[in-house]
Amino acid sequence: MDKELLAQGENLMRICNSCRYCEGFCAVWRAMEYRREFPAGDLNYLANLCHDCQECYYACQYAPPHEWDINPPLTFARMRTRSYEQYAWPAPLAAAFRSNGAVAALVTALACVLFQFGVVIFQGISALSTPVPGGDFYQVASHGALVTVFGLAALFSLAALAVGFVRFCRDIGETPFDLFSPSNLKVTLAETLRLDYLDNAGWGCSYPGEESSSLRRWLHHLTFYGFLLCFAATSVAAVYAYVFGWPAPYDYLSLPVVLGTLGGIGLLVGPAGLLILKRRRNREITDAGQIGMDTAFLALLLLASATGLLLLVARETYAMGTLLVVHLGVVMGLFLTFPYGKFVHGIYRFAAIAKFALERKRKQVLGA
Amino acid sequence: MDQELSAGTDVLVIGGGAAALSAAIAAREKGARVILLECSPKHFRGGNSRHTRNMRLAHETQFAPYTGAYPEAEMWENYLKATGGEGDLELAKMVVGGSSSILAWMQTHGVRFQPALAGTLHLGRTNAWFLGGGKAMVNALFRSAERLGVQVRYDAEVVGLDVRAGRFRSAAVRIEGKTVCVPAQAVVVAAGGFQSNLAWLRQAWGPAADNFLIRGAPFDTGTLLKLLLDHGAESVGDPTQAHMVPIDARSPKFDGGIVTRLDCVTLGIVVNKNGERYYDEGEDFWPMRYAIWGRLVAQQPDQISYVFIDSKTLDRFMPSVFPPVEGRTIAEVAEKFNLPVDKVVATVEEFNRAVRPGTFDHTIQDDCRTEGLTPSKSHWALRIDEPPFYGYPLRPGLTFTYYGVKIDRNAAVIFKDGRPAANIFAAGEIMAGNILPKGYIGGIGLVIGNVFGRIAGEQAAVLSRGAERKAAV
Ligand SMILES: Cc1cc2nc3c(=O)[nH]c(=O)nc-3n(C[C@H](O)[C@H](O)[C@H](O)COP(=O)(O)OP(=O)(O)OC[C@H]3O[C@@H](n4cnc5c(N)ncnc54)[C@H](O)[C@@H]3O)c2cc1C
Numbered sequence: 001m002d003k004e005l006l007a008q009g010e011n012l013m014r015i016c017n018s019c020r021y022c023e024g025f026c027a028v029w030r031a032m033e034y035r036r037e038f039p040a041g042d043l044n045y046l047a048n049l050c051h052d053c054q055e056c057y058y059a060c061q062y063a064p065p066h067e068w069d070i071n072p073p074l075t076f077a078r079m080r081t082r083s084y085e086q087y088a089w090p091a092p093l094a095a096a097f098r099s100n101g102a103v104a105a106l107v108t109a110l111a112c113v114l115f116q117f118g119v120v121i122f123q124g125i126s127a128l129s130t131p132v133p134g135g136d137f138y139q140v141a142s143h144g145a146l147v148t149v150f151g152l153a154a155l156f157s158l159a160a161l162a163v164g165f166v167r168f169c170r171d172i173g174e175t176p177f178d179l180f181s182p183s184n185l186k187v188t189l190a191e192t193l194r195l196d197y198l199d200n201a202g203w204g205c206s207y208p209g210e211e212s213s214s215l216r217r218w219l220h221h222l223t224f225y226g227f228l229l230c231f232a233a234t235s236v237a238a239v240y241a242y243v244f245g246w247p248a249p250y251d252y253l254s255l256p257v258v259l260g261t262l263g264g265i266g267l268l269v270g271p272a273g274l275l276i277l278k279r280r281r282n283r284e285i286t287d288a289g290q291i292g293m294d295t296a297f298l299a300l301l302l303l304a305s306a307t308g309l310l311l312l313v314a315r316e317t318y319a320m321g322t323l324l325v326v327h328l329g330v331v332m333g334l335f336l337t338f339p340y341g342k343f344v345h346g347i348y349r350f351a352a353i354a355k356f357a358l359e360r361k362r363k364q365v366l367g368a
Numbered sequence: 369m370d371q372e373l374s375a376g377t378d379v380l381v382i383g384g385g386a387a388a389l390s391a392a393i394a395a396r397e398k399g400a401r402v403i404l405l406e407c408s409p410k411h412f413r414g415g416n417s418r419h420t421r422n423m424r425l426a427h428e429t430q431f432a433p434y435t436g437a438y439p440e441a442e443m444w445e446n447y448l449k450a451t452g453g454e455g456d457l458e459l460a461k462m463v464v465g466g467s468s469s470i471l472a473w474m475q476t477h478g479v480r481f482q483p484a485l486a487g488t489l490h491l492g493r494t495n496a497w498f499l500g501g502g503k504a505m506v507n508a509l510f511r512s513a514e515r516l517g518v519q520v521r522y523d524a525e526v527v528g529l530d531v532r533a534g535r536f537r538s539a540a541v542r543i544e545g546k547t548v549c550v551p552a553q554a555v556v557v558a559a560g561g562f563q564s565n566l567a568w569l570r571q572a573w574g575p576a577a578d579n580f581l582i583r584g585a586p587f588d589t590g591t592l593l594k595l596l597l598d599h600g601a602e603s604v605g606d607p608t609q610a611h612m613v614p615i616d617a618r619s620p621k622f623d624g625g626i627v628t629r630l631d632c633v634t635l636g637i638v639v640n641k642n643g644e645r646y647y648d649e650g651e652d653f654w655p656m657r658y659a660i661w662g663r664l665v666a667q668q669p670d671q672i673s674y675v676f677i678d679s680k681t682l683d684r685f686m687p688s689v690f691p692p693v694e695g696r697t698i699a700e701v702a703e704k705f706n707l708p709v710d711k712v713v714a715t716v717e718e719f720n721r722a723v724r725p726g727t728f729d730h731t732i733q734d735d736c737r738t739e740g741l742t743p744s745k746s747h748w749a750l751r752i753d754e755p756p757f758y759g760y761p762l763r764p765g766l767t768f769t770y771y772g773v774k775i776d777r778n779a780a781v782i783f784k785d786g787r788p789a790a791n792i793f794a795a796g797e798i799m800a801g802n803i804l805p806k807g808y809i810g811g812i813g814l815v816i817g818n819v820f821g822r823i824a825g826e827q828a829a830v831l832s833r834g835a836e837r838k839a840a841v
Contacts, residue, residue: 018627018689021421021501024482033486036687058507059500061418061625065411203480210507 005078009043012075015068022056026197027356028072029056034359044086045172047079048345049352051197053205055212057285064284077287084344087171089163096340101292104300104341108333115141115325115332128321135249135315137324143247146328153335160339161347168348172355179354184361188354195220197353208280219273223301226266230305233260249315260308267305271298297342300334373521373541373548377403378832379825380539380552381518382526382592384408385415386502386814387796388558389509390821391828392518393477395556398829402518403550405541407525407559408587412623413506415560416584416768416797417814419625420502421485422495424811425467433481436493440464443494450807456604459820460803462777463812466819471496473818478508487686490655495811501626526559526592531599534783536792553832554791556824557781558817561769561797562590563610564622569766572607579671581615583765586622593772593798601789602774602782605801611808612662615765617672618690627689630760633661634748635684635730636677637719638762640668643702643711645719650737650747659808666764673762674705676716678754684730692758701759720751768813772801779824791831793824 013032016022023029028050035042054073057063062070081097088094096103119127119140132139138146169176178184191197195217198205204214237256240246250257275298278291307327314323337343379395381388384406392404406413426440443464451460471481480499484492491497498505514520521543528540530549538551562568564586569577597603619628634654638661639645647664651657665673676698695701702712719741726736728750736749773781773794780788796817803816 014687014691015627015689018687019501019625020485020487020686021498021504021626023485024480024497024499030486036683055500055504059504061501061503061623062627063411066623067620201480211511 002082005075005082006040006043008075009047009079010038012070012072013038013043013046015062015070016072019062021061022059022072025055025059025200026051026053027353028076031356031359034363041171041173043079044083044168045352045355047076047083048168048348049197049356050076050080051195051205051349052077053198053200053207054282054285055200055203055206057282058206058210071285073285074287077285077290080345080348081287081290081293083168083171083348084164087164087167087344087348088340089160089167093160093340096337097293098289099292100337100341101296104296104333104337107336108300108303108330111332111336112326112329115328118145119321119325128325129318130321131316131318132320133316135320137249137311137315137320138247140321140324141328143241150332150335153332157335157338161344164339164344165347165351168351172352174351174355174358176351178358179351184354184357187357188350191353191357192350208277209282216274216277219270219277221270222266223270223274223298226263226268226270226305227301229259229263229266230308231263233257233263252312257312261312264305264309264312267301268309271302271305274298275302293342296337300330300337303330304334370543370546370548372519373403373543373550376538376551377401377519378553379403379828380405380550380555381558381825382539382555383415383558383560383796384413384506384510384520384522385417385558385560385796385817386420386506386509387417387798387817387821388556389417389506389513390818391556391558391793391795391825392513393509393516394822394825395829396513396516396518396825398826398833400553400829400832402513403552404513404518404520405524405526405539405550406520406522408522408585410522412585412587413510413522414503414585415588417817418503418506419584419623420498420505420814421626422491422497422811423467423470423814423818424495424809425470425815426464427468427471433483433496434493435483435489438494440468443467446494446809447812450809451804452807454805455803458777459775462823463803463816463819466822467815470815470818473822474505474509477512479505480508491810526595529555529592529595529599531789531792534787535790554793554828556779556793556795556821556828557592557596557773557798558794558796558821558824559592559798560585560588560590561610561800562593562607562771563588563766563769565589568594568607572771573666576666576671579763580612580666581617581619581624581628581763581765582622583613583615583624583626583628583767584622588768588797590769596773596781596792596794596798600783600785601792602784602786604772604774604799605770605805607769607771609770609801609806611659611767611770611813612666612764613658613767614661614665614673614762616688616690617761617763619763619765624689624765628765629658629686630675630688630762631658631685632677632681632688632760633658633675635681635750636675636752637716637745638673638675639707639712639715640673641670641707643708643715645715645743648743648746650745650749653733655810661762662764662766665762671764674707674759675762676701676712676752676757676759678752678757680750680754682758688760690760692760694756694758696755696757698752698757701757705759705761716752719745719749720753723749723751768797768800770801770804770806772797772799775799775802775820777823778827779820780827791828793828795821795824 062068085094198217203212378400381392381404426443482499530537615628722738722741779793
């Protein structure tokens with residue numbers, strides 16, 4: 001983290017820790033109260049524990065234009081992006097966080113073009129506009145090729161995410177084993193899956209404006225669970241193909257298609273809603289340098305879902321080939337940018353929530 | 369906008385803190401048209417109320433967010449003890465009695481509460497804490513007021529009152545560079561004390577006042593208090609009575625708020641600029657003594673003092689906003705403060721020699737004390753001998769002034785001839801002196817503002833509707 005941001009973070013925590021009025025809002029403030037010093041690793045932990053609910057900003061008597069210029073959501077947002085860069089692997093790709101919107105767009109566009117080339121070269125240009133009976137897309141892009149290309153991309157992304165994750169754990173001074181011991185995992189999962197820290201005892205968050213609302217939390221739920229459902233759809237399809245030997249495409253009422261459709265709807269409504277809220281948010285708390293990253297991730301999720309659903313509807317028409325290419329390109333763009341975009345917030349925040357659960361337990365033990 | 373204002377209203381509320389908001393909401397709920405004028409910009413709305421954190425409220429049983437029951441009788445005892453029973457006991461009874469309805473009232477208007485903050489658990493039983501603090505409370509009340517239809521104007525400073533034969537006619541308001549006259553059937557004045565009026569403080573305190581730091585809003589300049597007094601309102605209290613606590617001398621002149629307080633006096637020793645101790649730092653628990661220390665520091669030469677502690681005690685109090693001044697020796701810290709080094713060192717040595725062995729316990733009045741030292745330190749006296757050593761500079765921090773206008777049970781302002789004003793009401797700091805001629809119990813300022821704010825708003829509304837009916841006949 002650069003010195004200036006580090007100093008800003010320390011200053012913020014020193015002032016907040018002597019006020020504590022926000023203690024009841026989210027985990028950050030209680031975690032802050034466990035400390036008196038705020039070295040870089042702790043600041044990264046707190047920054048990633050912050051869910052950006054923004055309640056504290058509106059409650060703060062020292063928020064700008066007060067001379068102390070206390071702006072926790074903005075300071076934490078800046079520290080978060082810097083921490084993403086710090087943990088990125090391989091290191092040179094950290095630069096992708098800087099102009100993330102452009103990077104994600106470029107990678108996705110490139111992926112679309114390459115898939116198109118691939119189809120044209122291996123299946124001939126007519127494959128892009130010839131209806132296939134039953135909508136069997138493997139006639140456009142072969143099963144083997146898809147598995148290989150996506151398998152490699154997934155492996156790379158997973159490896160990069162894993163390295164980042166381990167680096168984060170080390171930076172905040174914990175081992176993954178402590179963080180994810182069965183009992184701690186249980187607490188962490190519950191708090192994560194419910195998005196407790198966007199909930200504020202039912203009031204929600206001050207987002208996009210001052211008034212508290214639960215809208216953002218529900219839109220995040222739609223996005224997150226939509227994503228999980230799509231993931232489940234793919235997994236079920238894999239089981240169908242490899243275990244039972246039932247090849248795709250599947251019926252509209254088959255399990256993978258139903259899961260995928262439901263997930264797809266979540267991934268349409270959730271990201272679209274979040275994008276709309278994002279446009280309305282308070283500029284005073286927005287890190288302008290991060291808008292590209294936030295938008296890129298939501299846009300890719302939205303596009304992946306939109307193209308996927310379109311593909312499903314139009315799979316027996318002449319548009320299938322082109323739609324498939326675009327869908328594959330978008331999904332590939334998403335896969336490749338997982339470790340270098342907004343997606344990483346999920347894994348670091350999960351680990352931060354785990355550390356907070358652990359810290360609470362340690363406090364109890366000490367207090368007993 | 370000018371036209372809307374100059375068209376006038378039923379009830380005009382002057383001020384934008386908790387008292388004003390309570391009055392505006394109450395008046396609106398009684399059916400009056402209400403305009404609220406706040407002189408600060410929107411970002412700084414809420415005066416001193418935006419710095420608060422809790423309210424002391426009586427409750428006969430335990431329920432969230434309290435940790436136990438706090439009967440009215442006990443609160444009354446606490447009040448009497450803190451003020452020596454010198455306030456207007458009839459009004460004080462109304463405050464204590466009215467306090468129990470405030471929690472629900474605030475919740476109805478969107479204010480959220482939480483259990484006591486860590487480090488202040490001793491107040492968890494008696495006080496209800498705002499989730500997010502006073503600014504969150506003020507935000508909620510503004511939202512509720514506007515939703516109910518109260519018209520709010522920011523950057524609207526009242527500079528004059530037209531009062532004739534004891535009746536309020538209109539207020540002169542500076543807004544967008546112009547002066548607009550706003551007529552109303554009744555007015556509620558809830559514009560705070562005069563603690564940020566440096567000239568007035570100097571008049572009351574002499575040049576010492578120049579060294580006071582103002583903990584709250586720079587907007588509470590007492591303009592309305594002065595106007596009311598000039599129109600013949602009877603005053604209560606005297607201008608030197610105020611809530612004053614020792615705060616870090618490095619704090620900004622205004623608006624430093626809660627974080628500038630220093631809770632380590634009972635853990636160390638305090639010397640003035642001559643390097644001399646002057647008062648028993650361990651006389652009683654800090655919450656019982658911090659208001660006394662504000663005045664003590666104000667009485668020292670140049671209104672400054674320095675607290676010295678060592679590394680044993682650094683982590684035993686709430687962290688404060690400025691880092692301590694640190695040194696390997698006492699002399700080093702004293703030098704950084706530009707104090708007479710030899711004298712400070714001698715004072716610390718003398719203190720250390722006088723400390724008797726004991727069992728330190730900050731949660732009780734322990735047996736760690738000095739012997740043969742004047743002034744003595746009666747509790748929590750530990751030798752200051754473990755380097756590194758730390759020091760904090762202290763100045764008097766003014767919370768709010770008590771000097772105000774006299775009111776009656778209806779919150780009506782009383783004139784010098786003893787008659788209540790027909791349509792002028794006051795609430796909050798501007799009349800707190802009726803109840804607090806001196807002394808203070810934590811969390812009662814807002815209670816006074818809410819109880820009398822609501823009464824003032826209701827009375828003003830009833831009056832203005834009566835006037836309307838008369839006009840219609
Ligand atoms: C740091 C700090 C912490 C505190 N903590 C607590 C606490 O926890 N609990 C508690 O009960 N009390 C607390 N107090 C005291 C408390 O702030 C006051 O008792 C209470 O807020 C008074 O409310 P009020 O509405 O009368 O005044 P204020 O909240 O000060 O409001 C006065 C309003 O009048 C406006 N105004 C002034 N002049 C004009 C004008 N000419 N025209 C138009 N508007 C004008 C001001 O801008 C302001 O909005 C604290 C005070 C401070 C400084």
